[in-house]
Amino acid sequence: MTDAETLELTELCNALADDRLTEAQRVQLNERLAASEEARVFYVRFAGMNASLCDYSSELQADAPAPPKPKIIRHPMAWWAGIGAIAASLVAAFVLHEKPAVDPAPSVAWLTGSKDAQWNGSGGPQPGDSLERGQRLDLQSGLAEVTFDSGARVVLEGPTSLEVESAWAASLKSGVLTTSTPSEAAGFRVANTAVAVTNLGGDVRIETDHTGGAEVVALNGSAETAAPGRAEKVLLKSKQARHFTGGGAMPVADLDKKLSRFAQRAGLERKGRPVKLTQGSNARTVAFWVRIAKDATPGQQAEIAGFGRQKSNPLRVAWNTTPEHGLLGALRTELAGESIVGRTSLRDGEWHHVAVMIVGGKKTGRLELKQYVDGQLEGTKMLARKKVDGGDAREFVHAGDPMVGGELDKLIFADRPLTPFELRTLIDTNALPGGV
Amino acid sequence: MSESADASLDQQKQLMLLMTQHQRRIFGYIHTLVPRRADAEDILQETSLVIVEKFSEFKPGTDFVAWACQIAWWRVRAARQKFARSKVVFDDDVLDSVAHTAATMHAEVSDRHEALARCLQRLHPRDRELLLTRYEPGARVEEAAERSGRSLEAAYKALARLRKLLFDCVTNQLATTTP
Known part of the structure; x- marks a missing residue:
């Protein structure tokens, strides 16, 4: 093959590997493979490499303890046939307007608690504030709790500097923090210059020192640790610790004393605005349980709930019927020309909890759509507009009445996006914190 | 324990050993023909069941991977009948050619x-x-x-x-x- 032919075939193989091969590329790939044994050999090597990568990735996963599946509450009371009655009394037509002048960074976390927190500089974040990707927190003294959209919680002990990187990662510049990850947030990662720590479920404390090293203590659960640039990883199980320096990982002295000291935790104050259920405008969270039949077909009604269908920017919640867009049966949310396709198949005859949230608005200069299934963040999309208003209470409509091939239960609308903790409480108890 | 029961146990152990040793290679072959991973995994599962059923036909000392991949090949062909058109990447004749090439490249x-x-x-x-x-x-x-x-x-x-x-x-x- 010529260099150009190899390049072209590589591109086609990559598109195939990433599941974004267009029909034209598919035809092109077939032509290339039909025409040349050399091309087929190349393809078999490339495909073999993909299979090997699946294998190595699975091996790594098998080495780590598998996080337990989220608890799913069964809901025997199905009322899909009666959804229209509830629909008539609830709201959600989303009216979008005003394009932002610049693209803001997406929000990936919330400040959810603090105690005597003093921040460097003027006006630090307050509990209830959302935190953007790339935002740096410089806590001078006191405690502050950050809850990431993945569900991971991090408590900072001042003086500590932390950069919020994504819903799944943060960078510890200096100081002390404790990460706590429920099962849905297993894999949350905190890195600094001495070590990268992946919390596999449980509580892990990380403390940097003035020499550039860091001490990592698995208080409970387990964490995978690795020094930057080093391939070997150290799995810390409950009550194990290592001190990382440029030279590698060393045991921690006086661990028992430290463990008993770390077990004493100060209480945090959570003063965020309480969440309220809404019967009218400004619905920012839509949450419900849904069960889709295993044999539901794409030809049937796939729309689970639809809002504001008469408006120019309706919110549509459906299960995905188009494999080209992602997993068949996964949750698909559409708003303002953007869509999110999840990675959990709802089409399995089981009950799943779905939450769709509109985050941001005029104050923050950004508007985002977030989608959760069984408490796990499945995706975030920045919307091109920055303001959303609630609509008329009577404009709620359900697409397809009754819903074919499925059931819906415990539909709620809340007046603000839920934090991961609130969402977990809703899933576990069918009520919001505070008994709402 | 009877002689036939002993033989059956030996056969099961041998099958387990071979599958543990070569499952990755069989999966690699299937994944080459069925690029969508979830589908390839389904076919691997179906292939494994057929391998268990037909293992008495396998001749010890011959190439287990080649034998297993032959079974996988027929499962791939059968699965294509069930796939939606959008899931089929290769045309029939191309699939035949790629399968032939892949069969010569196990090592x-x-x-x-x-x-x-x-x-x-x-x-x-x-x-x-x-x-x-x-x-x-x-x-x-x-x-x-x-x-x-x-x-x-x-x-x-x-x-x-x-x-x-x-x-x-x-x-x-x-x-x-x-x-």
């Missing part, structure tokens, strides 16, 4: 698998994490992008670059070790 693909482990170690941890996150069961590029803090398009580009890097590294490794 080479296995060598490349071993070499790939060494090449993966050479990657920057951040790159390796992106790549392995992408290949986690059920994961998609979107998730790998999110977890690595990259945009989706940047993740696609990085993955393409890393695959090229690994492909060349493996080829070079085999070139230097092959006499």
Whole structure:
């Protein structure tokens, strides 16, 4: 093959590997493979490499303890046939307007608690504030709790500097923090210059020192640790610790004393605005349980709930019927020309909890759509507009009445996006914190 | 225990040993013909069941991988009848040709698998994490992008670059070790 032919075939193989091969590329790939044994050999090597990568990735996963599946509450009371009655009394037509002048960074976390927190500089974040990707927190003294959209919680002990990187990662510049990850947030990662720590479920404390090293203590659960640039990883199980320096990982002295000291935790104050259920405008969270039949077909009604269908920017919640867009049966949310396709198949005859949230608005200069299934963040999309208003209470409509091939239960609308903790409480108890 | 029961137990042990040893290679063959991973895994499961049923027909001392891949080939053909048109990547004649080529490359693909482990170690941890996150069961590029803090398009580009890097590294490794 010529260099150009190899390049072209590589591109086609990559598109195939990433599941974004267009029909034209598919035809092109077939032509290339039909025409040349050399091309087929190349393809078999490339495909073999993909299979090997699946294998190595699975091996790594098998080495780590598998996080337990989220608890799913069964809901025997199905009322899909009666959804229209509830629909008539609830709201959600989303009216979008005003394009932002610049693209803001997406929000990936919330400040959810603090105690005597003093921040460097003027006006630090307050509990209830959302935190953007790339935002740096410089806590001078006191405690502050950050809850990431993945569900991971991090408590900072001042003086500590932390950069919020994504819903799944943060960078510890200096100081002390404790990460706590429920099962849905297993894999949350905190890195600094001495070590990268992946919390596999449980509580892990990380403390940097003035020499550039860091001490990592698995208080409970387990964490995978690795020094930057080093391939070997150290799995810390409950009550194990290592001190990382440029030279590698060393045991921690006086661990028992430290463990008993770390077990004493100060209480945090959570003063965020309480969440309220809404019967009218400004619905920012839509949450419900849904069960889709295993044999539901794409030809049937796939729309689970639809809002504001008469408006120019309706919110549509459906299960995905188009494999080209992602997993068949996964949750698909559409708003303002953007869509999110999840990675959990709802089409399995089981009950799943779905939450769709509109985050941001005029104050923050950004508007985002977030989608959760069984408490796990499945995706975030920045919307091109920055303001959303609630609509008329009577404009709620359900697409397809009754819903074919499925059931819906415990539909709620809340007046603000839920934090991961609130969402977990809703899933576990069918009520919001505070008994709402 | 009777002689026939002993023989049956030996056969089960032998099957388990062979499957443990070669399942990856059988999966690799199926995945080459059925690029969508979840479908390839389903077919591997079906193939494994047929292998168990037909194992008495396998002649010890012959090539187990070739025998198992022949069964996998028929499962792939059968599965194509069930697939929606959008899930079929290869035309029938191309599939035949690729299957034929793949059947002659089991040993080479296995060598490349071993070499790939060494090449993966050479990657920057951040790159390796992106790549392995992408290949986690059920994961998609979107998730790998999110977890690595990259945009989706940047993740696609990085993955393409890393695959090229690994492909060349493996080829070079085999070139230097092959006499």
